Amino acid sequence: MKTVLIGVGQAGGKLTAALQSFDQQMGFGAVLDAVGVNTAKTDLQSLPFETVLIGQDRVNGHGVGGDNELGAEVMESDKTEVMSALDGRVTAKTESIFVVAGLGGGSGSGGAPVLAKALRRVYDIPVYVLGILPGEDEGAMYQVNAGRSLKTIARESDAVLLVDNDAFRSSGESMRAGYDAINDAIAKRVGLLLAAGEAVEGVGESVVDSSELINTLRAGGIAALGYASAEASDVAEENINAVMSTTRRAVLTGTSLPDASTADSALVVVAGRPEVVPRKGVERARRWVEDETGSTQVRGGDFPLESGRLASLVLLGGVERSGRVESFMERAREAIEEADTVVRGDPTEQWANDELEDLL
Ligand code: GDP
Structure with a gap:
């Protein structure tokens, strides 16, 4: 399946780079192009493709610090710039767009749903999100962010391919080496899937398309x-x-x-x-x-x-009724309730709680 990737946020950018690199290494040609988007300037610098820095007027290139509502607002204001970066990259050959993001942070978590919605209004090919769930041992903020983001993404995209960091984590590694290994493992799996959907000439008819x-x-x-x-x-x-x-x-x-x-x-x-x-x-x-x-x-x-x-x-x-999604949403709900007790009566937290209630 010929795809254009858009990595939003730090995790999104790094995973996009791993996906592009795997596709190139294997010579598949399923990844047509890639773009990186972030509010943090330094996270964009190492990416080997075109990047767009958003929210400069609000955060001056320093990131949104895990505030995914700010991440969403900034994407909303600067989405035209992101969409222009895609002009000429999404062509008649493109069969899908993947927005890639970590759901536990700020820029990717808040920005991905807004971007997916905008992309779906413009393009008539499917817009999927490749979303990363935070591990169980990550803090409450990550769980809350991911709970909110997942719900919105499931509504605003054609489908969310969900990856749980805990499914790939091996013990004894540094966090950074751990992420690189996780990204390579995900890139291999998703890269093979995209390549499997490519027509292969001269081979039997049961080949997947x-x-x-x-x-x-x-x-x-x-x-x-x-x-x-x-x-x-x-x-x-x-x-x-x-x-x-x-x-x-x-x-x-x-x-x-x-x-x-x-x-x-x-x-x-x-x-x-x-x-x-x-x-x-x-x-x-x-x-x-x-x-x-x-x-x-x-x-x-x-x-x-x-x-x-x-x-x-x-x-x-259609795995939303699976045990893992339910237990993750439970974790997110508990984190929100704890946050509720701290910020007692905060109407935004209450809203988030209601939002989560009707995901299940
Ligand atoms: P953002 O830049 O504000 O969007 O925030 P991040 O992309 O850093 O999102 C934080 C979440 O992503 C946390 O749940 C981290 O565990 C996860 N994360 C950060 N970097 C990586 C990475 O390179 N790979 C993977 N798989 N997860 C990551």
Whole structure:
């Protein structure tokens, strides 16, 4: 799926750079272009693509300091400038736009929903958000910001592909090295998914195309992506079990949003050398995903890739009723209630609480 990426905020910019770099390294050509947007000047400096500094009149390039309402206001005032940076980048070839943002901070959290809404009014291709949820051990402000942002994004975008930082965090790493590793892991998964939706000439008919990705996300709301890989045998028949087990692992232990296995729709993509990907295995894996998710809308296909391994990618659409989303919203609600007790009677906090109530 030919895509233009817009990274908003610090996490959004860094993840966008990782996505672009993975796509270039693999030679996929699914990422057509990328733009970075932020209120903090220093966060834009290291990004290897065009950037737009917003809110200069309000924060003078110093960022919004985790205030996502300010992040939203600033995006609202400067969105024309951001949209102009996209002129000539979003072309007739572009099949989707991804707004990439960390939902726990200020610029990305507040700015992404405003930008997604503006983009949808202008373009008639889907506008998706790739959103990062804060880890459980991050402070209350992050949970509150992410709770508010998620609700708005789910309404204002065509779908939110949600990534939980806790799903990728490994212990013993510094925060910074940790983020780089998380970004690389997400870039690989999302990069493969985008590339899988590219038409590949001269290969069998079960190859996935962009419309299948778009249809899987058509109902909107929250989506998650699972991934797992294994060594491949040179004989297709011998890989049936490998395809089954990578698919199970992708859904049960490898999703970007843990415990998100109740879904409205799904797309199963098996990547590997075409001559060793077993058709029977892909069909069996697809049926297993139907049973596991309880969805009757499960698409499946393969993605020809020169590799000694086989990988299963499972895109799950409509996962908002999953345990993880519910427990995150509970966490956000508790954080808001605590904030409520501190700022007693603050009408904005009460409003936020009401907003969260009707997400579930
Ligand atoms: P903003 O610049 O105001 O939008 O704020 P950030 O992008 O720094 O958002 C903060 C949230 O993003 C927190 O929940 C962090 O855990 C997360 N975060 C910050 N940097 C990264 C990163 O490089 N990768 C990932 N995956 N998460 C990040």
